[in-house]
Amino acid sequence: MAILALLPTTAQCDALDTQALIRRLAKPAPASIAFAEIRFSPLLQQPLVVTGDLGYNGPAVLDRHVTRPYREDTEIRGESVKVRREGEPARSFALKRAPELQGLLTAFTALLAGNQADIEKQFTIAASGDEEIWRLVLTPVDVRVRKRVQQIEIDGRGSAPRCFAIVNSNEGASVMLLGPAAQTELPQPLTREWITRYCGARQ
């Protein structure tokens, strides 16, 4: 009978320690993560897919390099964002004008830094799942930001995030598949449901 106690416990019995999880996600700067971003929008027939890598060089310093299907570099430094696409002049604007981007920046860099307190300044965190397969849902605290960004969903396995989804209020969403997940074959046609299943799948 005592042997039963040694059997591996089921997922529901493992308490999910959010703090420990976030600390585990931390990566030292500089860090580079491959991504595949899928953009859903009510304006689009099918979602747009771009691939590249994200460079994290410290708090509030994020680089986004798109390599396929065209080249585009975005630099976020503190409050200013500069976007450069091949064949076009550079454009810059303020982070405050793009709450989605702000959300990305805060959540991403805070996670990479393993800093829960920073995240909680701007989002409320709801964790679910277990140590193997978990999901963090970040909801913006500021009402004005909530009008644009409904929530940010981060799905992961173990100590690595797999999907980073920014859900907008108007049925648009931008889902980043991170790390090894960036190389995944994407089916045609690509749907939100497939992505949701892929991100939450056990495996």
Next chain:
Amino acid sequence: MNRTKGAIALLLAWIAVLAAVGWYVNRDLVVGADLRLFLPSATTPAQRLLLEEIGEGPASRVLVIAMSGAPPEVLADTSRAFVAALAQSKSFRIVANGELSFDAIPDALLPYRYLLSATLDHDTLDAKYLHEQLQARARDLASPAGAMLEPLLPRDPTLEILKLLQSWQPVQEPNRQFDVWFDRQGKRALLIAETIAPAFDPDRQRAALDELQRTFKQVAPAGRMQLTVSGAGTFSVLMEGRTRGEAQALGMAATVGMIVLLLVAYRRVGHVIISALPLASAGIAGLFAVSVLFGEVHGITLAFGFTLIGVAQDYPMHLLSHQQPGRSPLHIVRELWPTLATGVASTCIAYATFLFSGVVGLAQLACFTVTALGVAGLTTRFLLPRLLATSGRDYGQSPFLGRLWRGIANLPAPRWAAALLAAASVAIVVFTPGPLWENDLSKLTPLPRDLLEQDQELRAQLGTPDLRYLLVIEAESVAAALARLENLDPKLQEIKSQGAISGYDHAARYLPTAQTQLARQKKLPEAAALQATLQQALQETPFRVDVFEPFLQDVQQARTLPPLMPDALRNSPLGTSLDMLLTQRENKITALVTFTGVNDPQALQQLANAADSKALLLDLKDASESLVAKQRTHLLWSLTVAAVLLIGVIAFALRNRTRVLRVLTPMALTTLLLVAALHGAGVPMTLFHLIALILAAGLGLDYALFFEHAADDPSEQGRTLHAVLVCSISTLMVFALLAMSSLPVLRAIGVTVSMGVVLNFVLALLLTRERSAVHP
């Protein structure tokens, strides 16, 4: 003291009349603060334009705001919150911080973007162009800017709105951080706010400023953030408050001082009270006259006018000091009257010249002074003596005065001393380097220098255009004006590329002529054609085919719109700029071309002179200096006429050449010495110095006349000395108080007149006594 019943009745009646008129004046009194009243009036078109720009132009309604005292991100946030909070304000037309907000364009204007934007000049909405645009938008959607642009795309896939907003940014862009305007060092966030109330309406300006302060307290996080607001509106509020405050403080101090002085001099409370009556009458009569003739009294006139009362006080003092035992006051005043009247008349003549100076503020001052002094003199002559009983006391008999007079009589005073002093003064005036007169218009305002400099600095940071050179185009209609501007544009481009100017701005840059708008309108495809083109362009783009309906609708609407006129743009972010560049006055349109960084004024002049330009080059610095110089010449001529009249009056009164000379010399010498002193000290003289010089001259004339009148009779000498001593101390006291004012104008007058009083007293004393006639 005996007082007849008649005297008491007269006293009561007098007080009653004063109270009644005083109440009436107080009820109706409007204290104005319009600084333009002290500016000269314009005679040339350049001068007129200058004054219009200063007074009514939109430039005068723009307040510059700076926020400091926090890290830049916090300042930027506060700047944005501030603008948002004031969006519905009833006091402000526009509050801008440099943010390019899509919401800033009113909905009704959006379809016009196809007519305003230059895109259609070189592109057409064909399949190729639309396809390129849609590809770019698809990439934009996948980029970090995507979510920002997403709501705009169905309506504006070619992003005309964005292009317009970018072209509407000021030519000389101020420094931008975090998307809002900052100063060049990045320490202060800068904003502009255009009030609806004109700059010279202090009450509404004050309400607007209060609103700014309140809003700032709401949006600024607790801490040491500071808000600085600068502009014509703040100046007029400040001036009004200050002049009113200072006038009150001054009046209070002067009154107390005066009472003390009178008690010491006459040692009778009754005299003090009675001598206040002509003074009160003078003040109230002056206010009444100005109120009736001008409708309002300017704050500066009020402040200055009251100190002038220090002069009017002289008349009762002369009467009081000249009392003798055994002679009734009525007799005394009859004897004094010729001298007194001459004194009053000459001062009034000098001030009356200001009525013709062309400066409203000065005309008010003249009216106030002439009325006040006239009333003071007349009440002293006719009413005051009846209130006085025959005195038992001779103030001239005091031993102190006797010693003083003998001491002065024994002072050596060679005749040539006067000539020497005069020569020395002239030498100083001629040989000291530096301008004699102040020509800079900005220095003639009564505003403190540091405020003006701060305002200029803030405006320079915001990149407001060069305020010296302007091209002016006058036309009968907006269309004609815009057409001329469009014609001028290529030439302006040329001199810009040659480096003669760094940049330029004019109304046609924002609002194309009706022709250009119509030409663009013609290039817009009609509904069915556009639909087909769009379908073609949408192939091989990831967009849905049915989402661009709003775009199609906007284009169709744009095809039928009438050309846009300036009025419609009034409430857009362009409103302020357009107002400044295109103004409508009566049935004439004035369009301006402003410049930044003028390196070669000659090139501009050539441009303006070219036959088909029909433009006038305005050098505002030149215009303002000529304005000031012309006014001064005009004034000096008027004063010359007044001087001639004055000499005539005195000659008529005294009828003796030596006596006339003796009376005029102290005054002339004092004036010369004052001019030399000011010039030697490096102070360029302004209009206000001129006013002060005239006042001092008037006083000098008074003193000299009285000393001259007393020439031979020793007891008269004693009494006259007493009178003039009391008068000059009281005047000196009042003007010394004025010299402590914080307003440069009042200070200038105070210092000049104080010096003048002392010099006049001394010189009058020295030059009018007859040495041989002194008895021990």
